[in-house]
Amino acid sequence: MIMTLDFQSDFPIYKQIRNQIIEGIAKGLLKPGDPLPSVRMLAQDLSVNMHTINKAYQLLKQEGFIQIHRQRGVVINPDGFPKITDDYLAILQESLRPLIGESVCRGMKEEAFLDRCRKLFQQMEKGGEGQ
Amino acid sequence: MIMTLDFQSDFPIYKQIRNQIIEGIAKGLLKPGDPLPSVRMLAQDLSVNMHTINKAYQLLKQEGFIQIHRQRGVVINPDGFPKITDDYLAILQESLRPLIGESVCRGMKEEAFLDRCRKLFQQMEKGGEGQ
Amino acid sequence: MIMTLDFQSDFPIYKQIRNQIIEGIAKGLLKPGDPLPSVRMLAQDLSVNMHTINKAYQLLKQEGFIQIHRQRGVVINPDGFPKITDDYLAILQESLRPLIGESVCRGMKEEAFLDRCRKLFQQMEKGGEGQ
Amino acid sequence: MIMTLDFQSDFPIYKQIRNQIIEGIAKGLLKPGDPLPSVRMLAQDLSVNMHTINKAYQLLKQEGFIQIHRQRGVVINPDGFPKITDDYLAILQESLRPLIGESVCRGMKEEAFLDRCRKLFQQMEKGGEGQ
DNA sequence: GTGGTCTAGACCACC
DNA sequence: GTGGTCTAGACCACT
Numbered sequence: 001m002i003m004t005l006d007f008q009s010d011f012p013i014y015k016q017i018r019n020q021i022i023e024g025i026a027k028g029l030l031k032p033g034d035p036l037p038s039v040r041m042l043a044q045d046l047s048v049n050m051h052t053i054n055k056a057y058q059l060l061k062q063e064g065f066i067q068i069h070r071q072r073g074v075v076i077n078p079d080g081f082p083k084i085t086d087d088y089l090a091i092l093q094e095s096l097r098p099l100i101g102e103s104v105c106r107g108m109k110e111e112a113f114l115d116r117c118r119k120l121f122q123q124m125e126k127g128g129e130g131q
Numbered sequence: 132m133i134m135t136l137d138f139q140s141d142f143p144i145y146k147q148i149r150n151q152i153i154e155g156i157a158k159g160l161l162k163p164g165d166p167l168p169s170v171r172m173l174a175q176d177l178s179v180n181m182h183t184i185n186k187a188y189q190l191l192k193q194e195g196f197i198q199i200h201r202q203r204g205v206v207i208n209p210d211g212f213p214k215i216t217d218d219y220l221a222i223l224q225e226s227l228r229p230l231i232g233e234s235v236c237r238g239m240k241e242e243a244f245l246d247r248c249r250k251l252f253q254q255m256e257k258g259g260e261g262q
Numbered sequence: 263m264i265m266t267l268d269f270q271s272d273f274p275i276y277k278q279i280r281n282q283i284i285e286g287i288a289k290g291l292l293k294p295g296d297p298l299p300s301v302r303m304l305a306q307d308l309s310v311n312m313h314t315i316n317k318a319y320q321l322l323k324q325e326g327f328i329q330i331h332r333q334r335g336v337v338i339n340p341d342g343f344p345k346i347t348d349d350y351l352a353i354l355q356e357s358l359r360p361l362i363g364e365s366v367c368r369g370m371k372e373e374a375f376l377d378r379c380r381k382l383f384q385q386m387e388k389g390g391e392g393q
Numbered sequence: 394m395i396m397t398l399d400f401q402s403d404f405p406i407y408k409q410i411r412n413q414i415i416e417g418i419a420k421g422l423l424k425p426g427d428p429l430p431s432v433r434m435l436a437q438d439l440s441v442n443m444h445t446i447n448k449a450y451q452l453l454k455q456e457g458f459i460q461i462h463r464q465r466g467v468v469i470n471p472d473g474f475p476k477i478t479d480d481y482l483a484i485l486q487e488s489l490r491p492l493i494g495e496s497v498c499r500g501m502k503e504e505a506f507l508d509r510c511r512k513l514f515q516q517m518e519k520g521g522e523g524q
Numbered sequence: 525g526t527g528g529t530c531t532a533g534a535c536c537a538c539c
Numbered sequence: 540g541t542g543g544t545c546t547a548g549a550c551c552a553c554t
Contacts, residue, residue, distance in 0.1 A: 366419035
């Protein structure tokens with residue numbers, strides 16, 4: 001799975017990594033039980049500090065997306081993923097609110113916005129690496 | 132317009148202020164030409180430092196949502212708002228992507244996600260203060 | 263002579279007024295001895311505070327472009343204008359330097375820049391109100 | 394690169410810093426990809442507050458002259474510089490207009506003015522530190 | 525009174 | 540170590 005980082009972004013590197021792994025899961029490129037590269041390997045591949053990879057992995061583990069074993073290394077959680085909790089819905093709502101607010105200001109129609117979302121859902125379902 | 136800040140949020144305060152003003156515009160609570168409180172007034176109202184308000188205002192000015200007028204003070208841009216540029220669509224896409232990625236992982240259906248968006252659009256259109 | 267003010271500009275209003283009067287002189291629209299509107303009149307015309315007009319006039323007087331008489335009012339200096347002093351050349355140089363620096367960065371050719379200057383000179387010589 | 398500030402100038406310090414960095418680029422002293430001193434280091438070197446430097450850097454970043462890279466720190470934009478847009482030409486024109494207006498009033502010949510410009514262009518091309 | 529600028533000092537997240 | 544954010548308090552130019 002290819003990963004691209006933006007070192008100018010407001011988003012910290014470790015969160016970009018976390019997001020792209022989650023995206024990989026959503027697209028089905030990463031399936032429950034699949035192994036992930038070691039901290040050291042991924043750090044080298046992305047030319048990033050090991051601490052940064054570690055932080056991303058710890059976050060994913062804490063959220064329940066991956067498991068970290070001393071021996072077997074890092075794997076996508078084989079026991080399923082976190083569910084849609086009320087907490088998650090609240091966070092999702094508060095994340096969407098400013099995006100929708102700005103879109104309305106700029107004159108975007110509801111349907112145009114929904115279409116954008118639909119396209120992204122299709123990208124996830126199709127699973128390809130495609131943009 | 133009522134504004135509520137979350138000092139514990141990982142979103143910086145100045146961005147929360149920016150977002151809520153944009154939301155106010157989207158809801159129609161703030162119309163082109165409407166005056167905004169002075170930097171110092173709003174700072175006092177929100178129990179926040181002057182510079183934090185200033186940062187929010189400078190950002191909104193740079194984005195084209197407000198004007199800082201030598202006579203009239205700070206006003207909602209009377210000449211209209213920024214349009215839906217390709218740049219904006221790209222940013223929107225990259226902002227939505229991780230949200231949709233995670234939702235898919237958690238097993239959320241496309242329609243459930245779209246419904247969330249629709250509700251937020253309706254909140255903006257109705258214009259009430261409602262959460 | 264038409265005057266247009268930009269209330270969003272970084273330039274203070276009184277300096278914009280000063281500049282446009284000097285421009286009027288350069289274009290020959292205002293000749294030595296010509297009367298200028300009274301502070302009160304001009305303030306009303308431009309919807310600007312009297313203090314602002316006063317400041318512009320005081321600056322022009324101090325620089326030697328106009329004279330202010332109790333009785334006859336404000337007139338373009340009939341005794342000629344300030345000359346090209348070393349001080350003026352130094353200021354001019356320091357004002358041009360950042361403009362040229364930025365133009366070079368952006369890839370503007372020397373001739374293209376000089377052409378811009380020539381055009382502005384011609385505008386002044388022709389004297390019209392034309393942009 | 395040596396930088397000199399005039400604390401008495403009516404130009405704010407952060408703009409002087411911005412201008413001198415742009416000048417450094419124009420002269421070729423600063424090349425795409427070159428690192429700039431950290432906010433705190435430069436602040437100490439110039440005996441100026443950190444925030445003032447930050448303001449200059451943020452401005453240069455927003456204009457596209459530098460990048461703030463999570464790993465490499467602050468660097469001259471390696472992807473090239475902003476182009477000559479219509480917006481820039483308009484700003485340039487409005488910046489030159491009052492300079493040329495006053496020069497005409499003071500009896501400066503067009504060629505004398507252009508010569509001043511040519512000298513500054515040569516300074517930039519030569520690249521020396523020379524005033 | 526306004527916004528604009530600057531200082532000094534602090535805490536934080538990130539790398 | 541870096542930049543990002545926030546505070547408190549100050550001065551200034553402008554309107």
